[in-house]
Amino acid sequence: MKIEILKNVLEVNDNLANDIREKSDKSKTLVLNMMSSPGSGKTSILEKLLPKLLFNGIKTGIIEGDITTTRDADRIIGNEIPVVQINTEKFGGDCHLGSEVVKPALDQLHYEKLDLVIIENVGNLVCPAEFDTGADKNIVVISVTEGEDKPLKYPLMFRVCELSVINKVDLLPFLNFDMEQLTANIRQINPNMEIIKISAQTDENVDALLKWIQNNLKN
Ligand SMILES: Nc1nc2c(ncn2[C@@H]2O[C@H](COP(=O)(O)OP(=O)(O)O)[C@@H](O)[C@H]2O)c(=O)[nH]1
Numbered sequence: 001m002k003i004e005i006l007k008n009v010l011e012v013n014d015n016l017a018n019d020i021r022e023k024s025d026k027s028k029t030l031v032l033n034m035m036s037s038p039g040s041g042k043t044s045i046l047e048k049l050l051p052k053l054l055f056n057g058i059k060t061g062i063i064e065g066d067i068t069t070t071r072d073a074d075r076i077i078g079n080e081i082p083v084v085q086i087n088t089e090k091f092g093g094d095c096h097l098g099s100e101v102v103k104p105a106l107d108q109l110h111y112e113k114l115d116l117v118i119i120e121n122v123g124n125l126v127c128p129a130e131f132d133t134g135a136d137k138n139i140v141v142i143s144v145t146e147g148e149d150k151p152l153k154y155p156l157m158f159r160v161c162e163l164s165v166i167n168k169v170d171l172l173p174f175l176n177f178d179m180e181q182l183t184a185n186i187r188q189i190n191p192n193m194e195i196i197k198i199s200a201q202t203d204e205n206v207d208a209l210l211k212w213i214q215n216n217l218k219n
């Protein structure tokens, strides 16, 4: 009985996610879903990325997902880029964003008029990977302070993503961290994963992420 209900929930979620993609394909809007554990630097990356997107004339909207607070949206506001905050506690405290909460946020942004929407999912390496948000591509951010083993311990997250952003490389001189081991672990789970190493603090290589986005825009 329980299994049947879960199957239904996922089916409803997937159908709505497919509707979102159908509409974003028509309007040529690229929708990205950025996931990671709490504190990997998702909002910091957006803070560095948004002025670059604006400078390059890419019409962008942001969806911020958190259990509670508008702290991340508050950090983004002021970039002349529209932001919608979703607080999942209002929907039962979900640890992820599903398509049923993403769809109204996309509509609020009038996503059909935008080139790009970036969703910052709830910080969590487990549940967000299980729910299709309707995004075209999934991105996982992993920072160098999290340990090389995380792709092996949270394989679904690395299976559903097409790009791994390895953040906080500015900290490498102070850490006993094996970058080669991390990239080997990522590729063991997902041999096709693209990998971009950045520092959202120093802005190192954030332009490579911008380029990746530009290459994936639909128009
Ligand atoms: N040293 C360093 N710290 C970073 C970097 N990116 C983010 N941080 C810090 O990591 C913490 C969490 O960042 P935040 O953007 O809120 O992560 P989020 O929870 O994934 O959105 C903050 O204290 C940031 O200043 C980075 O590239 N290098």
Ligand SMILES: [Mg+2]
Pocket (backbone or CB within 6 Å): 042, 043, 044, 072, 120
């Ligand atoms: Mg954040």
